[in-house]
Amino acid sequence: MKPFTFHNPTRIHFGADQIARLRDEVPAGSKVLLVYGGGSIKRNGAYDQICAALSDCSVTEFAGIEPNPEFETLMKAVTLGREQQIDWIIAAGGGSVIDGGKFIAAAIALDPALDPWLIVGNKIKLERALPLGAVLTLPATGSESNQASVVTRRATQDKMSFKNPLVFPRFAVLDPSFSATLPARQIGNGVVDAFIHTTEQYLTWPAGALIQDRLAEGILQTLIEVGPTALAKPEDETARANVMWAANQALFGLVGLGQPQDWATHAIGHELTALYGMDHAQTLAVTLPPLLRATLADKQAKLAQYGRRVWNLQGDDASVAEQAIVATQDFFERMGVATRLDAYGVDPADAAQKVAEQLTRHGRDKLGEHGKLSPADCARIVAAA
Structure with missing residues (x-):
């Protein structure tokens, strides 16, 4: 296990009626920018609860942040925030809105003489950011x-990430009741997204x-369960609560500690979204199975462990590893x-060339846990999707 340092400063308020905690978290008299999609x-009903909890603050609203937050839109929010x-x-919604909130919090605090796009890709050192909930x-x-943030x-047609401890949310409210009205597509996407966030930190080598x-x-077992x-019974409170907590814990920071990590599936997926407008989880679902097959020699030991522990598969390492890939792909389809790219109207050959x-x-x-996946290798993975 590699050396590691762990620090996560976000306070989490989980469960019903927790939006009221905003009153404790945001000082009275604050000038708040509420951003949503x-x-x-x-x-x-989340909006009304947020407004009630922030009644002692001055609230300005900015709506319209996209499912893949766009720089052009976010800069309008930055201009409004500065004015x-x-x-x-306060970012209210899904991960894209919160990602956008992180960029806005950093960009408002940036020297106006600097190009905010430099934040993305960590091309500039951030000195401060506004507090974010x-x-x-x-x-x-x-x-x-x-x-x-992505x-x-x-x-x-760039989709890129940045990381900085200054944009950790000061607090997060996780109320599963608000996920009861989500459409099936978003429920399926959320489960697949959380699943692959976990495998990126796990399916490497022991x-x-x-x-x-x-x-x-x-x-992973919780998401499978x-x-x-x-998906089938959105009124099931236990299922919704456990999906929400599993998705949070997948990228809370603990899973990857001391572990080699991959993230090539995400690198390829980001390009597919930027090129074709596919949902983030859709790009991950088409990329992970062929990537696992292309890197089977390097990942076999961990894939076999995964197959036995998560899917209860039997056989030698090679057999279990291959069965585990099939089981994973089948699970995504069940969600x-x-x-397959052609299910989204995308030609694999065209996508392979453009992604490369x-x-x-x-x-x-130099992608993957070993840093040896080239753009040409990634093109072959996409072509097999």
Whole structure:
């Protein structure tokens, strides 16, 4: 197990009626920018609860953050925040809104003479960011309690991430009741997203991080158990609560401690989203199975462990590893997330060429836990999707 340091400063308020805790978290008199997406928080009741909890604050609203938050949109929020001299950000919605909130919190505090796009890709050192709170209504990314954000720039078809401890949310409210009205597509996407966040930190090679292995396996088994129930019976409170907590814990920071990590599936997936507008989870679902097959020699020991512990498969390592890939792909399909590019109207050959070009342009030429997946290797993975 590799050396590690762990620090997660986000306070989590989990359960029903926890939005009221905003009154304790945000100082009275604060100038708050409330950011959200398409308006689902008004339909599910979260908006009214947020406004009530922030009644002692001055609240300015910014709506319309996209499912893959766009730089162009976020900069409008930054301009508004600067004009209103905002001193707190509250992001209410799913991971994309919270990712957008992180960028807004950093960009408002940035020297106006600097290009905010430099934040993305960690091309500039952040000195400060506005305090940020998150109200989660769509479980998937774990963005509500981590330091990562992904932003898309529509004009250049770039989808890139940045990480900085200054954008950890100060607090996060996780109320599973708000996920009861989610459409099936978002439930399936959320489960698949959380599942692959976990495998990116787990399906590499055995590193002696035994506790982290069991944490990963527990999250995966939980998603396999409750994901189909949440999809078929959205009124099932236990299933919804466990999906929300599993998605949070997948990227809370504990699973990957001391572990080699992969993230090539995400690197490829980000390019597919930028190129074709596919949902984030859809790109992961089409990429992971062929990636696992392409890297089977390196991942066989961990895939066999995964197959035995998570899927209860039997046989020698080679057989169990291959069966585990099939079981994983079947699970994504059961969650309603197709695992072939042609199901999304995308030609695999065209995608393979374009993804390789984008990865090369972004300098992503040494992907995977061993740093040996080239853009050409990734093109072959996409072509097999």
